[in-house]
Amino acid sequence: MTSGLAALSGAALGYLGASVGFQWNLFRRQEQDWHIWRNLLWAAFALHTLALLLVAFSLGHVPLNGMAESLGSLAWVVVGLYLILGRIWKMEVLGAVAAPAAFAMTAFSLLVLSTDPGLNPSKSFWFYLHVGSYMLGYGAFVLAAFCALLYFVQVRLLKAKKVWGMFRLMPSLDALDRAAYRLILAGFPLMLLGLTTGMVMSNWVFAFGDIKNQMVLVTVCVYLAYLHLRLVGGWQGRRVNLLLLVASACVLLSFLAPGRFHRF
Amino acid sequence: MTVVLLGLNHKTASIDLREKIAFDGERLQEALATLRAQPGVKECAILSTCNRTEVYTVGRGELSPLIEAPAQHLYRYEGKQAVEHLFSVSSGLDSMVLGENQILSQVRSAYESARQAASTGPTLDRLFPWAVRVGKRARSQTRICQGASSVSAAAVELAKKIFGDLSGRRLMLLGAGKMTELTLKLLGDAGVQQIAVANRTAARAEELARQCGGQAVSFDDLDRVLAEVDILIASTGAPHYVVTQERLSKVMRARRYRPLFLVDIAMPRDFDPACGELDNVYLYNIDDLQEVxxxxxxxxxxxxxxxxxIVRSEAQGFLIDLDSRKASGAIRTLRESFEELRQQELARYLERCTPQEAERLEAFSRSLLNKLLHAPTMRLRQLSGAGVEPNQLKLTLEFLGLTREDLEDEAPS
Structure with missing residues (x-):
């Protein structure tokens, strides 16, 4: 466990370093050094993977028990998705948001884990499938929210006609819009899988009185509305991205909301 | 021998003078041949663009100028200054529009023309490709060519920032203003294919549509077409707003709020400025583009x-390289003399050796020779780099009994 936490600390430091680097690049308005911070992020990600494996071996279960473990895994998913998709979609600038978020999540996870190593781990396969698919889906949602966030920054710059400096480092509006859409398309089925496995665990009884469950239902509805407007309505641009940000806020609330039948 | 540059450019001479001295096509080849025929000229190249005419020569003695212009319009640089100037030119520092890219291909084609005329040699064969490399380095390592430098290019750059890839995007021309043509070309290069043209006079719309391979549409159909296109360039001569906010608001609903990029270069403007406040509408007028x-x-x-x-350090690097190359003839002579000795000695011993021994002896002697000659080779390069002339290097070798008569001719310059 100690070596796992040490590796996690290393990963957190790496994320912090990359965050500072990305912000510095944005401030200096230069893109030549993106690769340095990306490589640092890769190194931190590798360390994070090692940390998760070490923690898993020492605890004897996948680190998805409790909020701290899940947040650590969520950070890992977000960084992994960024490193792969950011490269393919040529959106290195997303790292300026993804790296600080990953640092915050990892640091929180580290803080809690070092004081209170999760107790009574679940032995159920359904539990790990339930939380695992949620974390994968939420990882995609978090990155989609970052795309939407950058979309608004870019819209603001375009409307204010300040189309130099930082504007240059940003991807096109269309690229951000499509990236967010694809991430939601990938994340939504995973969320539904998480919901279904949750139902399996509770013998197909849905506790409507549970605040967490209520929030998850609201989140599903908002994402459904987003997908409907994009797929059927053919909407693009500011309004659907605003809806996406609302959905992301719902994800956050459903993550934090207390649940009677949930560990977190 | 040193590089000499004589030239004039947009800063020193007016267009009237520049156009008289410009060389192109056959005239360029003739000028190169004339220049090359001069007794002192060993190498020459001419860089002639609309903004400059520059003659680069390498030779001995006072070169008679090919450019006949009053002295106050001309500049003459030698050696390091000439090299630095060419590197500045290829980096776009000397261009009318700072950092423009065209000059790089012009430097390349000036070199190609000189090569075709067989007027280049060891110095210019290194100088011009080096200049192209410096130009590329300056553009990749600094932001000297970043951002659009013309209103048309700025419009296209913005369109790319909104829509990403422009291939398959639809464009509409509202009116036929003077800037439209260049913007059309740039947008066409970026992949825009479907073009609709609307004008108050249908005949003019038809004509413009024919010219750009687009489709003429009636002015009455404006709202319908607006709901379909992605980019619109407005340049009508209408004395009032052609599209108001209210009208565009309805159009946006019809197009399900897909982003719309409006370039309003009409004077007075065609679009109510309030249109820019609508969701997903990006309205830029001529002043906005000029500001960009x-x-x-x-x-x-x-x-x-x-x-x-970059220019200064590259010029320094080029001159050091050139100097060290001057030593190549001396180095070759040195090595050939010793190689000859080695072969002679080997021949004496090889007769009495088995094939394995011969092979070992061959390897040993080569290795020994390389080791022995390493220090003198490096020293010759250093001396040459420090400015020692090839004939002085020759004297050194003569002193050691290692000279060959063709040494001087083999030195690059």
Whole structure:
């Protein structure tokens, strides 16, 4: 466990370093050094993977028990998705948001884990499938929210006609819009899988009185509305991205909301 | 022998003078042949663009000028200054629009023409490709060519920032203003294919549509077409707003709020400025675009110092390289003399050796020779790099009994 936490600390430091680097690049308005911070992020990600494996071996279960473990895994998913998709979609600038978020999540996870190593781990396969698919889906949602966030920054710059400096480092509006859409398309089925496995665990009884469950239902509805407007309505641009940000806020609330039948 | 440059450019001479001295096509080849025929000229090249005519020569003695222009319009640089000047030119520092890219291909084609005329030699064969490399380095390591430098290019750059890939995007021309043609070409290069043209006079719309391979549409169909296109360039001569906010608001609903990029270059304007406040509408008028260009150019000006540093260090590097190459003839002579000795000695011993021994002896002697000659070779390069002339190097070798008569001819310059 100690070596796992040490590796996690290393990963957190790496994320912090990359965050500072990305912000510095944005401030200096230069893109030549993106690769340095990306490589640092890769190194931190590798360390994070090692940390998760070490923690898993020492605890004897996948680190998805409790909020701290899940947040650590969520950070890992977000960084992994960024490193792969950011490269393919040529959106290195997303790292300026993804790296600080990953640092915050990892640091929180580290803080809690070092004081209170999760107790009574679940032995159920359904539990790990339930939380695992949620974390994968939420990882995609978090990155989609970052795309939407950058979309608004870019819209603001375009409307204010300040189309130099930082504007240059940003991807096109269309690229951000499509990236967010694809991430939601990938994340939504995973969320539904998480919901279904949750139902399996509770013998197909849905506790409507549970605040967490209520929030998850609201989140599903908002994402459904987003997908409907994009797929059927053919909407693009500011309004659907605003809806996406609302959905992301719902994800956050459903993550934090207390649940009677949930560990977190 | 040193590089000499004689020339004039947009800063020193007016267009009237520049156009008289410009060389192109056959005239360029003739001029190169004339220049090459001069007794002192060993190598020459001419860089002739609309903004400059520059003659680069390598030779001995006073070269008679090919450019006949009053002295106050001409500049003449030698050696390091000439090299630095060419590197500045290829980096775009000397261009009318700072950092423009065209000059790089012009430097390349000036070199190609000189090569075709067989007027280049060891010096210019290194100088011009080096200049092209410096130009590329300046552009990749600084922001000297970043951002659009013309209003048309700025419009296209913005369109790319909104829509990403422009292939398959639809364009509409409202009116046929003077800037439209260049913007059309740039947008066409970026992949825009479907073009609709609307004009008050149907005949003019038909004509423009034919010219750009688009489709003429009636002015009455404006709302319908607006709901379909992605980019619109407006340049009508209408004395009032053609599209108001209210009208565009309805159009946006019809197009399900897909982003719309409006370039209003009409004077007076065709679009109510309030249209720009609508969701997903990006409205830029001529002043906005000019502001973008101005910002880009001032950004480029801030990069000049960095480019100058690159130019200076590259010029230094080029001259050191050139000097060290002067030693190549001396080095070859040295090595050939020793190689001859080695072969002679080997021949004496090889007769009495088995094949394995012969092989070992061959390897040993080669290795020994390389080791022995390493220090003198390096020293010759250093001396040459420090400015010692090839004939002095020759004297050194003569002193050691290692000279060959063709040494001087083999030295590059």
């Amino acid at each position: 260009v101005g910002q880009n150019l001032s950004q480029r000006h801030r990069e000049v110092q960095k480019v100058l540093e």
